[in-house]
Amino acid sequence: MQTNxxxxxxxxxxxLALFFAMQGFSQNQFEVIKEGNNKILKGIITREDISAxxxxxxxxxxxAGYTPNASAVNAFKEKGTDLxxxxxxxxxCSDTQIILPKFFSIIxxxxxxxxxxxxxxxxxxKKTIGHLAEALHVLNVPTFIILKNGxxxxxxxxxxxxxxxxxxxxxxxxxxx
Numbered sequence: 113m114q115t116n117x118x119x120x121x122x123x124x125x126x127x128l129a130l131f132f133a134m135q136g137f138s139q140n141q142f143e144v145i146k147e148g149n150n151k152i153l154k155g156i157i158t159r160e161d162i163s164a165x166x167x168x169x170x171x172x173x174x175x176a177g178y179t180p181n182a183s184a185v186n187a188f189k190e191k192g193t194d195l196x197x198x199x200x201x202x203x204x205c206s207d208t209q210i211i212l213p214k215f216f217s218i219i220x221x222x223x224x225x226x227x228x229x230x231x232x233x234x235x236x237x238k239k240t241i242g243h244l245a246e247a248l249h250v251l252n253v254p255t256f257i258i259l260k261n262g263x264x265x266x267x268x269x270x271x272x273x274x275x276x277x278x279x280x281x282x283x284x285x286x287x288x289x
Contacts, residue, residue, distance in 0.1 A: 184282030188222035
């Protein structure tokens, strides 16, 4: 069993090292896929790539009336600086369209360093550049993976297990020692 755990940790470390190295190579780290009137961003993207694009009106619309979950905000404030978040989402996906703007609202309210968040766009097959989704076993979007020192400490997939994805994020962060 120890060998399996060591192998998985090394695999994650190698994947993450490659992943973060990719971030430094180029300005545009994603591709744009057009499907009729839909625009899909695939690869490493930023909040600005979505919020500033007139194709993604859902971003501002889905912020309206949302009050960030207090326990999640407090968790990110208190323990966040030691953590990284990898968020996988699909600009085509209704769950991503609803949850992602609210996630960034929590990030803003907590003053969590945006540099500790990496947003990765996937296509309809949940594939991305560099096979990152496959390497991190992302099957549904959005998926938020919380890492400490490059090791996954928890994840929330879509609306989570309870339907309170934001509270579950806070619970994961609060459980980190």
